[in-house]
Amino acid sequence: MMTGLILHASAIGLLLTGIYAIAARRHLMRNILGLAVLESGANLLLVAIGYRQGGHAPILVAGQTPGPMVDPIPQALVLTAIVIGFGVLALALALVVRVKENYGTLDNREVAERLRAESREARS
Amino acid sequence: MILLVTLIAIVMLAAAILTVTLRNWLAATAALSVVSLALSVLFALLRAPDVALAEAAVGAGLSGVLLALTLRRVGLWTNNDGKPGDSQ
Amino acid sequence: MTPALPAIIYPVALPLMGAFLLPIAARSLPELAGALGRVVVLVSMAVSAMLASSVWSSGPAVSAMGGFAAPLGIVFYADRLAMLFVLALHAGVFLFWPRGRGENAGAFTLMLTLLGGGSGLALSGDLFNIFVFYEIAAVASYGLAASGGGRAGYAAAIRFLILGSLGSTLALVGIALVYGATGTLNLADLARLAPRMLNNPLGLSAFLLLLIGFGVKAELTPVNTWAPEVYGAAPARVAALLAGVVSKLAIVVILRFLVLAFPMPAARAALLVTGILGVIAGELAAWRAPNLNQAFSYSSIAQLGMVAMAFSISGPAGIAAGVALALHHAVVKPAFFMLADRWRAPLESLKGAAKDSPLAAGLFVLLSLSIIGIPPLPGFWAKFLFLKAAMASSWSLVWFAAAVMLAATVVEAAWLLRAISAFYASAPQSAPRPPRPGMEHLGPALALGALLLAAMIFTAPLGASINALADEAGGAQAIAARVLDKGE
Amino acid sequence: MRRHYPQHRVIRPMGHQGNHGRLAASALFLAGLGLLLFNLVASIPFGHAPLHVGRAILERASGETGADNIVTAILLGYRGLDTLGEVTILFTAAAAAGMVLASAGRGQAQGEDAGFIFRTAAWMLFPFLLVVGAYIIIHGHLTPGGGFQGGAILAAAFFTPLLASPASPFNHRVATLVEGFAGLAFIVIGLLGMLGGGQFLTQLFGKGAPGALFSAGSLPVLYLAIGLKVGSELAGLMASVFGGKEKA
Numbered sequence: 001m002m003t004g005l006i007l008h009a010s011a012i013g014l015l016l017t018g019i020y021a022i023a024a025r026r027h028l029m030r031n032i033l034g035l036a037v038l039e040s041g042a043n044l045l046l047v048a049i050g051y052r053q054g055g056h057a058p059i060l061v062a063g064q065t066p067g068p069m070v071d072p073i074p075q076a077l078v079l080t081a082i083v084i085g086f087g088v089l090a091l092a093l094a095l096v097v098r099v100k101e102n103y104g105t106l107d108n109r110e111v112a113e114r115l116r117a118e119s120r121e122a123r124s
Numbered sequence: 125m126i127l128l129v130t131l132i133a134i135v136m137l138a139a140a141i142l143t144v145t146l147r148n149w150l151a152a153t154a155a156l157s158v159v160s161l162a163l164s165v166l167f168a169l170l171r172a173p174d175v176a177l178a179e180a181a182v183g184a185g186l187s188g189v190l191l192a193l194t195l196r197r198v199g200l201w202t203n204n205d206g207k208p209g210d211s212q
Numbered sequence: 213m214t215p216a217l218p219a220i221i222y223p224v225a226l227p228l229m230g231a232f233l234l235p236i237a238a239r240s241l242p243e244l245a246g247a248l249g250r251v252v253v254l255v256s257m258a259v260s261a262m263l264a265s266s267v268w269s270s271g272p273a274v275s276a277m278g279g280f281a282a283p284l285g286i287v288f289y290a291d292r293l294a295m296l297f298v299l300a301l302h303a304g305v306f307l308f309w310p311r312g313r314g315e316n317a318g319a320f321t322l323m324l325t326l327l328g329g330g331s332g333l334a335l336s337g338d339l340f341n342i343f344v345f346y347e348i349a350a351v352a353s354y355g356l357a358a359s360g361g362g363r364a365g366y367a368a369a370i371r372f373l374i375l376g377s378l379g380s381t382l383a384l385v386g387i388a389l390v391y392g393a394t395g396t397l398n399l400a401d402l403a404r405l406a407p408r409m410l411n412n413p414l415g416l417s418a419f420l421l422l423l424i425g426f427g428v429k430a431e432l433t434p435v436n437t438w439a440p441e442v443y444g445a446a447p448a449r450v451a452a453l454l455a456g457v458v459s460k461l462a463i464v465v466i467l468r469f470l471v472l473a474f475p476m477p478a479a480r481a482a483l484l485v486t487g488i489l490g491v492i493a494g495e496l497a498a499w500r501a502p503n504l505n506q507a508f509s510y511s512s513i514a515q516l517g518m519v520a521m522a523f524s525i526s527g528p529a530g531i532a533a534g535v536a537l538a539l540h541h542a543v544v545k546p547a548f549f550m551l552a553d554r555w556r557a558p559l560e561s562l563k564g565a566a567k568d569s570p571l572a573a574g575l576f577v578l579l580s581l582s583i584i585g586i587p588p589l590p591g592f593w594a595k596f597l598f599l600k601a602a603m604a605s606s607w608s609l610v611w612f613a614a615a616v617m618l619a620a621t622v623v624e625a626a627w628l629l630r631a632i633s634a635f636y637a638s639a640p641q642s643a644p645r646p647p648r649p650g651m652e653h654l655g656p657a658l659a660l661g662a663l664l665l666a667a668m669i670f671t672a673p674l675g676a677s678i679n680a681l682a683d684e685a686g687g688a689q690a691i692a693a694r695v696l697d698k699g700e
Numbered sequence: 701m702r703r704h705y706p707q708h709r710v711i712r713p714m715g716h717q718g719n720h721g722r723l724a725a726s727a728l729f730l731a732g733l734g735l736l737l738f739n740l741v742a743s744i745p746f747g748h749a750p751l752h753v754g755r756a757i758l759e760r761a762s763g764e765t766g767a768d769n770i771v772t773a774i775l776l777g778y779r780g781l782d783t784l785g786e787v788t789i790l791f792t793a794a795a796a797a798g799m800v801l802a803s804a805g806r807g808q809a810q811g812e813d814a815g816f817i818f819r820t821a822a823w824m825l826f827p828f829l830l831v832v833g834a835y836i837i838i839h840g841h842l843t844p845g846g847g848f849q850g851g852a853i854l855a856a857a858f859f860t861p862l863l864a865s866p867a868s869p870f871n872h873r874v875a876t877l878v879e880g881f882a883g884l885a886f887i888v889i890g891l892l893g894m895l896g897g898g899q900f901l902t903q904l905f906g907k908g909a910p911g912a913l914f915s916a917g918s919l920p921v922l923y924l925a926i927g928l929k930v931g932s933e934l935a936g937l938m939a940s941v942f943g944g945k946e947k948a
Contacts, residue, residue: 003126004746007166010133012737014140014159015385016730021144022378024726029200030144031374035381036156036187037140040163042384043179045741047170049392050754053747057171058770059844060762069758069770070171071749074391076774077340078167078175080786081384083848083930084347086182087793088377090937091354093194094797095370097941100198102363108374111367112441118364119444120502173844174771177836181852189863190938197941221900225887228788232883235795235876277781278893278901280764283753285778318799325792332785344785351789355796366800389740395750417740 014041050074136162160184217273226256227328242314257302264295289337292681304457308449326352364445372438383425389418400695402473430462440509448553452546484524490517504552529601532682536594547660564639767841822864829857837927851930870939882929
């Protein structure tokens with residue numbers, strides 16, 4: 001019971017830390033780190049939801065009668081989510097490299113302001 | 125189990141807060157890897173060995189390397205004093 | 213019992229196969245890469261059309277992936293609603309295929325994955341699987357936003373990516389909550405369990421989290437700040453595709469969630485409120501926008517808000533109105549984006565544009581009349597359906613929404629007329645001539661204009677078809693029975 | 701050429717003087733959100749997994765798929781389409797990152813060599829990582845691990861030498877070929893399942909003896925395709941962000 005409380009609280013702690021880093025911090029790199037923390041929180045929450053008191057890992061071992069096992073579905077979902085997260089992270093970093101090259105800054109708000117200024121300029 | 129979980133959770137949350145606050149980018153990235161490693165231990169404790177393995181390999185390993193390489197490429201590798209124009 | 217139709221995987225499988233092969237082909241035959249991609253889209257479109265006609269004639273079809281029956285495995289559920297938007301996506305991808313050859317192979321690949329992911333989004337009947345397909349479409353959109361090569365594209369793309377990933381991760385938390393409460397991810401299964409297990413604060417929070425997540429692509433307030441930036445920075449074709457079709461897919465998915473998994477008034481109210489906010493914020497921002505491209509970006513937010521308002525009305529009438537609004541917008545807005553691509557200058561410098569490019573200006577007038585809702589044009593019927601559904605509802609908030617829509621129509625008409633009067637004004641002698649939309653812009657826009665006129669002629673059968681579609685999509689328990697109760 | 705941006709016209713909701721107010725407001729907001737979320741999550745009891753669909757899968761997975769690792773049975777069997785979607789996301793991200801970085805200025809900052817010892821170690825690590833990665837992939841249906849984890853290690857195997865001596869070329873052409881055909885193989889195996897009246901991703905071949913290496917029908921083949929695809933994609937992604945030189 002206590003364990004569950006701690007795990008749920010840590011998952012939510014990770015989620016909130018991530019949201020803070022994305023919403024309140026201005027540096028793009030910080031936003032991306034926050035995204036990674038946020039994803040960790042979601043993953044932990046999912047795995048914790050699938051846990052079962054006294055359950056075994058969902059792998060059959062030859063010659064043993066299987067005991068009660070934890071729910072395998074959240075684990076499969078989290079595996080998928082981890083890989084998705086890495087793909088998004090890699091694309092984000094590639095874009096960061098180009099933004100830095102082109103704007104010389106990685107300050108999210110400054111980039112947004114210059115973007116807005118550029119879209120106002122007449123283009124033909 | 126409860127002691128172990130508590131200990132790891134504290135380490136993980138502390139590392140997460142460091143990730144979003146540390147001014148040294150390399151240290152912040154390292155802190156993120158610590159989050160992933162702690163998470164991977166928690167996954168193992170929650171009877172999810174597959175997930176633990178993936179989190180360790182992808183979250184702590186590859187993501188960390190990729191982040192570090194990007195920091196080097198955008199010139200934040202050693203920037204730990206935070207120029208005024210480049211707010212963190 | 214529902215026929216099993218394994219072939220409904222093709223609209224997903226064919227584009228993805230094409231996407232995997234395209235980079236290889238582009239390395240050895242760079243000049244053929246674009247054509248190859250278009251062929252893949254056409255083949256997939258032909259197959260989808262065949263599937264759609266089978267769905268239209270013999271009812272919805274189901275395919276359980278891997279042969280694992282419904283709640284255990286992932287099911288694809290193809291009804292008229294899903295097939296309609298699959299076809300619309302194919303048409304959009306074909307029409308707005310990026311220009312260029314081998315050097316643009318990256319964009320071609322992304323278009324194909326967007327097509328595969330979007331089709332899966334419309335067809336999938338599994339919560340997490342929908343999330344995966346949504347991420348495919350999202351990642352492809354981030355890439356396409358940057359595909360113009362300009363620096364603004366990179367900046368818009370990274371900001372889009374951060375907002376989008378924040379949303380998706382929150383949606384994942386919502387999925388986790390749903391799974392924790394019910395133990396299933398299958399939407400049909402949820403349709404049976406929801407009245408008992410999700411009709412509580414937990415269910416509402418899960419819906420709100422999903423709404424934030426999927427609302428990013430559906431341009432719902434408050435997670436639509438990316439739209440003007442991306443539509444301003446991305447190539448016009450990408451803006452047309454994202455605003456025209458991809459956003460509609462996202463809102464159709466939200467409709468599916470609402471109908472199947474969250475049949476509670478509070479969830480409807482949440483969608484209605486975001487819709488109202490979107491309409492107000494979008495039209496006001498469009499009125500003040502610095503140029504046409506930005507105005508259309510904001511008005512696209514308003515139009516999707518209208519669709520959200522319509523979908524929040526319970527019963528088939530609301531669904532029919534929403535689908536009509538969505539289809540109309542999917543035809544009109546991409547055409548607007550194509551026309552406005554060259555007309556990004558402030559309105560004063562566009563004076564006399566009608567003289568230089570009469571065809572484009574005329575088309576602009578036609579599209580404007582339809583989006584304002586002048587009677588014989590399809591836009592009128594879409595808005596009329598919405599008003600009818602709203603008046604039939606006993607929910608006073610919907611009446612307010614209807615009033616908001618009428619007010620928004622006035623604002624929209626005002627700024628559109630401002631643009632039109634600039635086009636037809638006589639230019640001062642000294643002024644440089646305004647730029648003209650080229651054939652690469654006019655072509656797709658004319659095709660869409662023709663489609664709009666065709667829809668005007670076939671209003672009656674189209675309306676009957678949409679009504680049948682809405683009846684089918686609104687019956688949650690009937691859908692559950694089709695997916696789950698197989699006469700094995 | 702310097703551009704001037706209309707700084708004064710930008711509306712900042714709270715300027716520097718309002719920093720503390722914003723901090724307090726966001727702290728309050730986060731605390732409220734946290735409390736709300738916590739209440740919600742607490743209504744999902746810990747240690748009692750819902751096990752509605754999960755129980756059915758736990759009971760039937762081994763018999764229906766032949767895999768001992770039930771997570772693998774889900775990833776490649778029950779939810780095989782998710783896995784296809786996931787490798788597609790990785791593929792899409794790699795394609796987009798490659799496109800974004802296609803003309804980026806390469807090879808300025810990353811020229812320095814890591815030195816002899818690291819270089820030698822990296823090359824010695826290569827066969828070791830290769831074997832470990834391959835082992836994890838082909839035993840994915842029996843033990844923890846599989847295509848993704850093994851693929852990540854394969855990627856590391858190809859990437860470590862690049863890290864040690866950035867001048868060494870990375871063969872993007874081979875990576876493209878491998879990832880393309882591995883993805884194609886996954887879909888083709890899925891479509892082959894439709895031949896005998898089955899549906900997409902219906903398993904091929906016999907299920908074999910439980911616990912044997914050659915068991916679980918087409919699942920190991922799918923995992924091999926995923927391992928190769930993930931490996932080549934990750935390596936390609938890292939190489940393009942890192943700026944490994946293109947080898948013609």
